[in-house]
Amino acid sequence: MTPDPRDFGNPPVQLLFCRQCRRAVNTYAGMTGVTYLHTIELRGGTADHRPDPAPVTEIADPLIECDFCSASDAAWIYRCADQHTDIRTVTTRVVRLGDYRDRHDAARARRVETAPGLTQAWGEQWAACAGCGQLVEERDLYGLIRRVVEAMPPKLTRGNRLLRVRGTLHTTYSAVFDTLIPGRGRIEPGHPLGVWPSGSDGTR
Template sequence: MWKDADHPPVPVAADALDATYVCDFCTDAKILYIYTTAQRVLVQVDTGHGTVVRDYGTRWAACAECATLVESRDLHGLLDRILTHGMAFAAEVTAHLSTMLQQVLATLRPGRALTVDGRWEPSPVPATMLPKIRDRLATLIAGDIALPFGLSQRTVRGPLAANLATARLYWVDEEFTQLTRNAAQALPRMGFVPGDLPAAHGFVAWALPVDDRRRCVAASWSSHGDAVQLVGYRSVGDGLAPSPLQQLRAQVGWLIPAFAVTLRPGQPVTATHPAAALVTTWRLIRQRLAETTPAKIDRSIRKSYQRAKRPEPEVQLVRIRGTHTTSAPTRHPGTGTVGERDYRWWVTPHWRNQPHGPGRSLRDWIVVRPHLRGPQNKPIKATTTVRVLGTLPPRPGATAPAPAEGS
């Protein structure tokens, strides 16, 4: 009881807890599915001083390997797996487990749902396979496995799968991903602007996880009038043996939803918003801090598209736009010496009164786009990235606000 301790309990928000969920059969932390039974699973236990009834409820989490045994109603295989992964159980405990499993398998409701509670290590997807991974994800969303975050509604999953199947593909390299991570963690409050979208429907994968909490490695968006639906994805499959991994790829694929939100014009987005990394990626691209080039696609995937008479898939590789290789020197006070700076920084967008015309005698205001300064082999200072996410300041002497940079 807490009264015997030195302080009363301190409430903690449920979403702030880093709980570990495990398979209800073998206790593996890499759970993937949730099953439900038509009735509560009740097992009577003889305590030696009478009997008690244990209530195991109706909800059952399963890892990928246990799920295969559950789907085939393999009682003996499931019991063997539990005994292999657990301690040396006494005979009466094994009998208790067998009774419990019989009830579970006999009363299972049809279907299963994906869960986001599994402890999967993030495994970013390669650019060469992005079309195949996207197509498999579209098939999952269009299928009959129940999805989290309200995505199972037919009015949602049908259009989402259709838009994903034709979405423009982007793959963000490691340096640009790190830039995005740093900027998203310090993202100032800004309103969503539909003009930030690089395409009406898109799918982006990052070279590194961009969200430590949700471990997102990819995201998609689809436009519906002024509203934009965003879905983040985490990877699954890391650490599985070859056979169950192959089955997972066939049944689910490489990615499962990690969050789903809808944005409307002007809706505020901050560093704590689930889509902060995606919105930051859009804004960095819009601010022309990135350049895109075609990425090489796996040959087998290109052949598969040809056989299906589909247009050859295109993946845009997103990386930081070319940088200056020199920088203003750093002067060390009192020594008169100069040295190279140990970081790169973004120069914010600004206006310049540029000379032009005959003998450069005329002047006009021009926009200087954001660009990097500093030694090319040095890291980018995160605070300078945040500053360039804003809009272009008003033109000097202008009577009306200047348009946002990149618009």
């Protein structure tokens, strides 16, 4: 995953929210076009409907949750360079025959082949609750990772998944910290993109 350098003199890309549940939506691009997924599903939650995306400014009273720890009381909007994550699909797993007979689906793969899958677009804006916002202000990368991991469902961090999750968060949040625009916007009723101090919202 690498930051996509942008001219921050341009207006920020709109956040997408679902018209039905008023929660954030993530964007994926693949061979079949653009698809959407509720952000809550990325954090181990579930949704009982398909996303119906629209710019957050078109959603009445959007439910803005912290993009870091998922807290329901997001207070701040930060802006950074857009990020894209390439997600590859496993196409082939090669295992030893004897190992498969003994362990079946738990057999250790000797070789794994993958193919390009979806590309996830994270966007430029990150909502933060007061606690995560404080860690962002302090540029406390490891403190932020620890806070987010502790808020995750156990099924996402159990066993050797924890190391992988921490590594992914380190890559993502490092890029956020490295490209943050000075200042932050306070989320207020009617201002889902935040109320920014003059001259600190990345515009020139």
